[in-house]
Amino acid sequence: EVQLVESGGGLVQPGGSLRLSCAASGFTSSNYWMSWVRQAPGKGLEWVANINQEGSEKYYADSVRGRFTISRDNAKNSVYLQVNSLRAEDTAVYYCARHASGFRPQIDFWGQGTVVTVSS
Amino acid sequence: DVVMTQSPLSLPVTLGQPASISCRSSQSLVFSDGNNYLNWFHQRPGQSPRRLIYQVSNRDSGVPDRFSGSGSGTDFTLKISRVEAEDVGVYYCMQGTHWPPYTFGQGTKLEIK
Numbered sequence: 214e215v216q217l218v219e220s221g222g223g224l225v226q227p228g229g230s231l232r233l234s235c236a237a238s239g240f241t242s243s244n245y246w247m248s249w250v251r252q253a254p255g256k257g258l259e260w261v262a263n264i265n266q267e268g269s270e271k272y273y274a275d276s277v278r279g280r281f282t283i284s285r286d287n288a289k290n291s292v293y294l295q296v297n298s299l300r301a302e303d304t305a306v307y308y309c310a311r312h313a314s315g316f317r318p319q320i321d322f323w324g325q326g327t328v329v330t331v332s333s
Numbered sequence: 334d335v336v337m338t339q340s341p342l343s344l345p346v347t348l349g350q351p352a353s354i355s356c357r358s359s360q361s362l363v364f365s366d367g368n369n370y371l372n373w374f375h376q377r378p379g380q381s382p383r384r385l386i387y388q389v390s391n392r393d394s395g396v397p398d399r400f401s402g403s404g405s406g407t408d409f410t411l412k413i414s415r416v417e418a419e420d421v422g423v424y425y426c427m428q429g430t431h432w433p434p435y436t437f438g439q440g441t442k443l444e445i446k
Binding site: 248257258259260263272273274275308313316317318319320321322323324325326 | 368381383388427430432435438440
């Protein structure tokens, strides 16, 4: 069974940092692009960042570029999101998502999410 | 960035009746390979999204055939032929042609009348 399990969320003060983790199982994550997508309370979905299979290509939303860093450890079947300089508007559920194989990889599977709350 | 606009944002439907959601993009989603990378997701309350449709009209494994997608270019539609109780929640379209960034529509909340 394909699973993505996120962890690392929590309550953090403005300006603080967290490291979010995503553990993949049921498939070989090293074969797939992976993304982080977030959802603020009561709001829609916002793509945050993605990374290719080798970790050599990384892309970010303008809203997080320079503050967030995506990485992966294929030996551990895991993807990470280092989130720094957090702001109140970063409060959200952060989902890890897999991209299906293909020429133009599309998100096809989501984890259950981890909650990040930025508040003093 | 490509802006995705969904309508309606709220969709009350009677059980057994059809439903239709529109998604329009601010630029054509036709990629150089001829494909439209337009996806539809369903998010039930308290759950993570689940993909229903990819490349406009291809149903994911396990998705009932009452769901269908159509369109090309900038205009796309998700149709449910006969709404069932399990179909409640929010539906999102997402474009994957012009990334980064991937962009989503605002979401359409389907509820049972």
